[in-house]
Amino acid sequence: MATKAELESELADLKRQLAERPKPEPAPEVTPESDVETSDAVASEATNEDAIDWEAELGELVEQFDDLTHKKPLLFALGAFTIGYLLGRSK
Secondary structure: OOOHHHHHHHHHHHHHHHHHOOOOOOOOOOOHHHHHHHHHHHHHHHHHHOOOOHHHHHHHHHHHHHHHHHHOHHHHHHHHHHHHHHHHHOO
16 A cells, blocks of 8 residues: 655646646637638539549449449349349338
């Protein structure tokens, strides 16, 4: 068990270490106007960087599906049967 002197010494060391730590910079104050500007900037950034060409993606998906029907007709027929069965059994 630690003695009172050891605990006080450890506490003094911890206080010294805490005093030596760099102070964190305060967060900028957020006003409603700056919040709107920030969200607009983020939205425009996301639109520019992550723009997805949905037409091209859909075209690629249709092309892959068409290839599946020609390359693996048995798999396609089994999938169509399964989907039809599940839709028929649903209420």
